[in-house]
Amino acid sequence: MTSAAVDDVSSDRDGGKVPGTVGGGRALALLLVVTGAAGLLAAWVITIDKFKLLEDPDFTPGCSLNPVVSCGNIMKSAQASVF
Numbered sequence: 001m002t003s004a005a006v007d008d009v010s011s012d013r014d015g016g017k018v019p020g021t022v023g024g025g026r027a028l029a030l031l032l033v034v035t036g037a038a039g040l041l042a043a044w045v046i047t048i049d050k051f052k053l054l055e056d057p058d059f060t061p062g063c064s065l066n067p068v069v070s071c072g073n074i075m076k077s078a079q080a081s082v083f
Contacts, residue, residue: 050075
């Protein structure tokens with residue numbers, strides 16, 4: 001069994017070497033920037049809700065959708081203050 005180097009695998013029809021690309025393209029970079037910005041925005045909103053909850057204990061955060069999906073009681077816990 002023989003092993004070929006990465007440079008030996010990529011070649012064009014004439015036998016010359018074709019430089020290979022490593023990593024993702026522009027679409028992946030744009031996707032990472034957009035999703036990173038969305039995550040930063042979500043973290044900012046939760047931080048603002050935490051500050052409002054500290055000011056007013058009866059405040060209902062935006063992430064509390066219904067009694068089943070509620071983040072207000074989790075934000076009030078001692079474990080949540082660690083993070």
